[in-house]
Amino acid sequence: MTNPQLWIAVVENGCFFALLGLAFYFNLTGAGFFNFAIGAIAMASAFVGSWLVTEHGLSRPVAGLVGVLGAVAIGVVMELAVVRPVQARGEGELSALVAVGASLFAIIQLCGLFLGHEARPGQPVWTTSPFSLGSARISSTVVPLVVITAVLFTAAYVALRHTRLGRLTRAIGNDTEAARVLGLPINTARLLSFAAAGLIAALAGITFAGRSGVSPDNALHWTITGFLALVIGGTGTVWAPLLGGALLALANVFIPFYFGGDVLAYGLVVVAMLFFAFRPEGVFAPRVRV
């Protein structure tokens, strides 16, 4: 564990996992709902952005903007066209989750159908020149990922804790029925949470894809990764996905190093099962006032 290069990998992966976890957190906080399409939204924004750059000659900033706006639009459409109608019919959370799971696969297939299943090069909007830090090499995507993670987590904290809309969103997520009785704008808050989750997922996907590209095959893995970051970190604070992402990245880096890459999947299953069994609320559990 003394190899600094491995710790750089922990930081880089941890930031990505944490951002995906934060997207999950926003959906959970604002809508009380696990949006299992997060990984597909992150993939689609990076994939479409790459297609616009490589096939249509758009500049990276413009393609990135299209990718982000598209991700926000997907989030909004999912709430309006998938989750809300299912829940309105009184079919419960399970039906809505199944519908969102189907949306994940629909996004994957649509990307493959219209843009091809082959991987595309990542087109991050912002990169730095690779440089050395001691004996470690810092690749072009590390600094942008760290900065974007810091900015988004800080913005999320301020928005949810120190703005009226943020407090409203948390109140609705905590107890939707009570919020409905009180006449709070539930639909608006839910819509915003889906849009914010799409925005965060898009920025994560576009930036991380700069490492070695993106393909529709990434979507499911990214969804599971973000979900695990939230499961491990918990939902008690906006910073929880950051800790969850960091712990998950530690496992992703050091399990292969000490036990081999073929053990990684089993190792992650063990970590997840331990949390489900002994700490299902994650490291940071929500505090309940009695």
Added chain:
Amino acid sequence: MTIAGLLTLTLGAALTGCGGSSAGDDGADTVVIGLVCDTTGPGAGYATPACNATKATIDEVNADGGVDGKKIKVVQGNDESDPTKTPTVIQKMVSQGADALIMLTSSAGVLQAKSLIERTRIPVFMSVAANPLVTEPPSNTYLYQLGTPTSDWARVYCEAFDSLGAKKVAFLQDSSPSQVQFNQGLIDGLDCVDLEVVNGAIDATDLSPEVAKIEKSGADAVLVATQNANFDVLAQNTLHQQLPGVPRFTELLLSSLPSAWKQAQPGALEGLVGLAGTTDTNPKTVEVAKLFAETEGADFQVNNFWTQSYDAVQLLKQAIESAGSTDGTKVNDALQQITDYEAASGYPGFTLSFGKDKHLGADGICGLVLVTWGADNTVTGPWADYTPDCAA
């Protein structure tokens, strides 16, 4: 007739091989080729160009008058490299009248379907596969491969390592079951060096731990062994960054996928040496490349997926014409008479031959070309340090 009855008849016909023989009626005015293209599964990287090449060659054959005056009709399927789906896809194609099959999918699926293929009694080409287990007995009567087997890859790598003086080599492979199985023959053949096998998850987001292990092992060279382009690019990015002085080799996929080169970070492929199947020193390769460029555009770059797919169709055409029939057994017998077919792949002089006990077409190791990449992440040409010998 009920649906269940129809299903029973169709399945029964496929399992007993009746579908193949009835489809092979001499009086039919078309030759039906079943084409399994894994264009949406893990093999999409190689199956997509190979599928395009096969269909383009068939179009060319049809435009040139067909096979003995009969047009070739394609029925297409996709098993997504999922071995559990392969038998169903094969059965469906046989029920659709396929006279021969071209399988552009994982060898794992075909290995599981070998006994079924034996019963269908129609020739089956694995145009771009390299797993020699596919064409080994039992149940190999109708199975053929054009690609060079992994045992030949090992011979070429050994010569290349020797030319560099590399004694200890790290073998970085993705740990998917099909890849591990595929690589076993290669690993067995690399007994010329002290091999350190390092596994990485196929969907890994980072290969820093694996590269750190390689660095710790003190390897003189690294061979990345995967059929997954994403894994290969991630590995090359990481190796280039963290082990810049260590010579790097890769398998056959990356050289054939120019689209994947763009995924690599700037300069990450510089100095990489990879297996390829084509060189413009072979006049037949140049001729075939010109043919495909007519439909694929001026930017088209030929590789072994295209040339081997071209050869597979031409060999089937030759066998059917020689047999004077589309009957599977007769075509198979005719295929086994083909020797010294001048291949569109490899160095000049590379040939393909088949026989009752020779189902791997390659005659020698000069079907393999070692190429290297430049600073702009594109292949600059054959690697200067070693050239496989056609006489070896």
